[in-house]
Amino acid sequence: MQKLIALINVIAWAGFWSFGYLALTSDGFSDRQLVISAILACLGFGVGVIAYLKLARGAEASGYAAKTSLIDPAARERAQAEHPL
Numbered sequence: 258m259q260k261l262i263a264l265i266n267v268i269a270w271a272g273f274w275s276f277g278y279l280a281l282t283s284d285g286f287s288d289r290q291l292v293i294s295a296i297l298a299c300l301g302f303g304v305g306v307i308a309y310l311k312l313a314r315g316a317e318a319s320g321y322a323a324k325t326s327l328i329d330p331a332a333r334e335r336a337q338a339e340h341p342l
Contacts, residue, residue: 259315266308273301 277298283291316322328336 259312262308262311262315266305266312269301269305269308271301273298273305276301 276294279286280291280294280298283294286294313322317324
């Protein structure tokens with residue numbers, strides 16, 4: 258399943274960069290083509306971010322990547338007391 262998510266991630270980011278480039282550098286395109294390119298770039302960005310986050314979560318769960326360390330409540334309160342906003 259992780260390989261499928263990785264493949265989706267690569268395809269989504271490729272779509273984001275290619276359609277984003279088309280949307281930004283289009284000279285002879287109609288407004289309809291420009292809007293379609295922008296929508297496809299946004300979809301590629303969204304799917305790419307979601308797939309990346311799923312891959313990162315899976316890497317932490319499998320032990321491949323180090324787990325993100327959360328600060329304990331006492332240390333958080335002490336840090337906020339030292340540097341209030």
